[in-house]
Amino acid sequence: MAKKKTDLITREILNTREAAALLKVTTQTIKNYIYSGKLKAIKTPGGHHRVRRVDLEGIGFISEEDTYQVPLTPADMLSSYETIVKTLVSTIEAFTKALDMRDVIFTGHSARVDNISSSIGKSMGLSDKELQDLKLASLLHDVGKVGISESILGKPGQLTDQEFFLVKQHPEIGGKIIGGIDQLRSVASTIRHHHERFDGRGYPDGLAGSEIELYARIIGVVETYDYLRSDLSFRKAASVDDTLREIKKCSGTQFDPEVVEHLMATIGNDGNSSEAVIH
Ligand SMILES: [Fe+2]
Structure with missing residues (x-):
């Protein structure tokens, strides 16, 4: 049984701060991934990075939706x-x-x-x-x-x-x-x-x-x-x-x-x- 989905997990496009929250790392770490080419990102017209949730899986993120089990009754x-x-x-x-x-x-x-x-x-x-x-x-x-x-x-x-x-x-x-x-x-x-x-x-x-x-x-x-x-x-x-x-x-x-x-x-x-x- 899947846990009730959180906002972030269901969002397909995330900013660096949100991506960092999901991965439980700092925003700088996300940026380092982007700068090193390990994480694909797109730039907004304002120059901010956006990443796709699915790309986070490529650097080891597994959505809670996939892994979290509701505690047994x-x-x-x-x-x-x-x-x-x-x-x-x-x-x-x-x-x-x-x-x-x-x-x-x-x-x-x-x-x-x-x-x-x-x-x-x-x-x-x-x-x-x-x-x-x-x-x-x-x-x-x-x-x-x-x-x-x-x-x-x-x-x-x-x-x-x-x-x-x-x-x-x-x-x-x-x-x-x-x-x-x-x-x-x-x-x-x-x-x-x-x-x-x-x-x-x-x-x-x-x-x-x-x-x-x-x-x-x-x-x-x-x-x-x-x-x-x-x-x-x-x-x-x-x-x-x-x-x-x-x-x-x-x-x-x-x-x-x-x-x-x-x-x-x-x-x-x-x-x-x-x-x-x-x-
Ligand atoms: Fe016996």
């Missing part, structure tokens, strides 16, 4: 912000989809965790901004697995102690990766703590109860839900009922009881949350 700024966030989320969704494909056992895991976590977040009354952070953390919670070899991620059967030790590094690695990105720093701590336990016996920091961020407590429950609901090489996926029963058993020890209650309320009898598609 709050609504414009909100819309720009939302566009940036949408782009960021789409990029992260594509990235995590690619990352999940390395893990043949849990392909689609991040998207499913995002769906169910969002439903729990809504059930808990989180604000739009909080839901946005929860979404980013859910999509990125296992990003630290990028450093784990596919032979371990896709290994049929139980992991050895050494392999399990390596897999357990992923919350810490993920927290460090995301902590290095300014726009995502707020979710780095959630990623680091999504394997903490409510009773303090989780990893990597042994946090307990409300010391663990709410988003990490939500993702911790949902990640286990998705794990139990997935077919593995050494066992079949558990039914929805069995999965919920198993999670309920660990309420108050491994999981935050409040989050567990909201998971129960969110997952319908047919195994689908109101929005999530659970495979």
Whole structure:
């Protein structure tokens, strides 16, 4: 949107004083340009110089009409912000989809965790901004697995102690990766703590109860839900009922009881949350 045009900008022919005002230089400077031949000028019958506005562009003047933007309104700024966030989320969704494909056992895991976590977040009354952070953390919670070899991620059967030790590094690695990105720093701590336990016996920091961020407590429950609901090489996926029963058993020890209650309320009898598609 162009600024309301000023008098001088719309004038095609200017005297040296007006040209100097537009260029924010002295009248003498304009005259020097004219005398040196760098700026074309015409002389009036009275001997005064006149210059054409278009010729000023030849010595570096750019009209405000071309460059000045009306300041954004709050609504414009909100819309720009939302566009940036949408782009960021789409990029992260594509990235995590690619990352999940390395893990043949849990392909689609991040998207499913995002769906169910969002439903729990809504059930808990989180604000739009909080839901946005929860979404980013859910999509990125296992990003630290990028450093784990596919032979371990896709290994049929139980992991050895050494392999399990390596897999357990992923919350810490993920927290460090995301902590290095300014726009995502707020979710780095959630990623680091999504394997903490409510009773303090989780990893990597042994946090307990409300010391663990709410988003990490939500993702911790949902990640286990998705794990139990997935077919593995050494066992079949558990039914929805069995999965919920198993999670309920660990309420108050491994999981935050409040989050567990909201998971129960969110997952319908047919195994689908109101929005999530659970495979
Ligand atoms: Fe994880």
